[in-house]
Amino acid sequence: MQxxxxxxxxxxxxxxxxxFIELWIGSYFNLIHSQNxxxxxxxxxxxxxxxxxxxMYKDVLIDNWQVWxxxxxxxxxxxxxxxxxxxxxxxxxxxxxxxxxxxASGQHxxxxxxxxxxxxxxxxxxxxxxxxxxEIVYRHVMFYQFKNSRLGFWLMFFVQSIAFGLIHWNNxxxxxxxxxxxxxxxxxxxxxxxxxxxxxxxxxxHFIFDFTSFAGAVFVFAMQFFTK
Numbered sequence: 001m002q003x004x005x006x007x008x009x010x011x012x013x014x015x016x017x018x019x020f021i022e023l024w025i026g027s028y029f030n031l032i033h034s035q036n037x038x039x040x041x042x043x044x045x046x047x048x049x050x051x052x053x054x055x056m057y058k059d060v061l062i063d064n065w066q067v068w069x070x071x072x073x074x075x076x077x078x079x080x081x082x083x084x085x086x087x088x089x090x091x092x093x094x095x096x097x098x099x100x101x102x103x104a105s106g107q108h109x110x111x112x113x114x115x116x117x118x119x120x121x122x123x124x125x126x127x128x129x130x131x132x133x134x135e136i137v138y139r140h141v142m143f144y145q146f147k148n149s150r151l152g153f154w155l156m157f158f159v160q161s162i163a164f165g166l167i168h169w170n171n172x173x174x175x176x177x178x179x180x181x182x183x184x185x186x187x188x189x190x191x192x193x194x195x196x197x198x199x200x201x202x203x204x205x206h207f208i209f210d211f212t213s214f215a216g217a218v219f220v221f222a223m224q225f226f227t228k
Contacts, residue, residue, distance in 0.1 A: 007145055015056055015141045018133070019167050022049045026170070036116075039123040046126040046133075053136045060140060060199060068200035075196075079205040082192060086185055086209055093181040102177050117221040124217035131206035138164045138186060139193045139202050157194075161186035 025045055029038045054061065068075055097103070142160040146152040164186030165179040172178040193202040 011056055012141055012145070015053060015137055018049050018053060019137060022046070023167075023170070036119050039119050043122060043125050046129045050129040050133045053133045057136050057140060061136075064198045064200050068198050068204075075198075075201055076204065078196075079201065079208055082188075082205045083208045086188060086205075089184055089188055090181050093184045097177065097180060102180075117217070117224045121214075121217045121221050124214040127210040127213040128207070131203050131210055134164065134167070135189065135193075135199055135203045135206055138167075139190055140199050143190050144193050144199070157187070157190050160190060164189070 022045060026042060029041050032038045032041060138160040142163060143153070143156045146156045161183050165181075165183030166176070168179050168182050189202045189206060192205055193199060196202070
């Protein structure tokens with residue numbers, strides 16, 4: 001049974017600040033001359049932020065896991081179906097923006113492509129950390145924990161969606177229009193949590209979606225390794 005949760009405002013503020021702290025610290029990585037070391041530093045920072053977020057809301061994760069695992073196969077299949085829905089939403093949103101004269105396409109992760117295949121695999125590990133950190137921060141702390149306030153709940157639904165898109169600022173070099181599709185995806189993840197009432201459903205869906213980045217990096221590395 002999931003325990004009733006009360007909002008701890010100090011913890012809420014600290015966890016919401018985590019992505020901004022990560023961006024702030026990450027901005028200093030440009031001072032590191034070695035590109036490989038910059039990638040490693042980003043991975044270590046991403047891992048540290050994930051560990052902090054998990055440790056602060058481990059009670060929610062543990063309680064929700066006890067429920068999620070009882071129907072893990074059904075929930076996993078629903079996650080895969082949801083990922084297909086995410087790709088459809090991304091394509092539809094970008095197409096809609098294009099029809100109104102806005103371009104939402106751009107280089108996503110272009111800096112990583114310029115690195116060697118090996119370091120690209122290491123760098124892509126951040127995509128495996130992100131689902132845990134981002135679902136805790138945006139979907140739970142900034143949204144679902146306000147479920148007892150109807151006005152606050154739906155207000156925060158839109159706030160977390162926009163914030164989720166904007167946190168990809170560096171990925172799209174500050175071009176806000178290119179972040180709009182990810183705001184839509186943030187809303188979709190929020191609805192997954194709302195409908196399932198379980199954070200693990202949104203975490204697993206997000207993990208599968210982001211895993212494609214890691215798998216792609218591993219594939220490129222394997223192709224380069226075996227074609228030498």
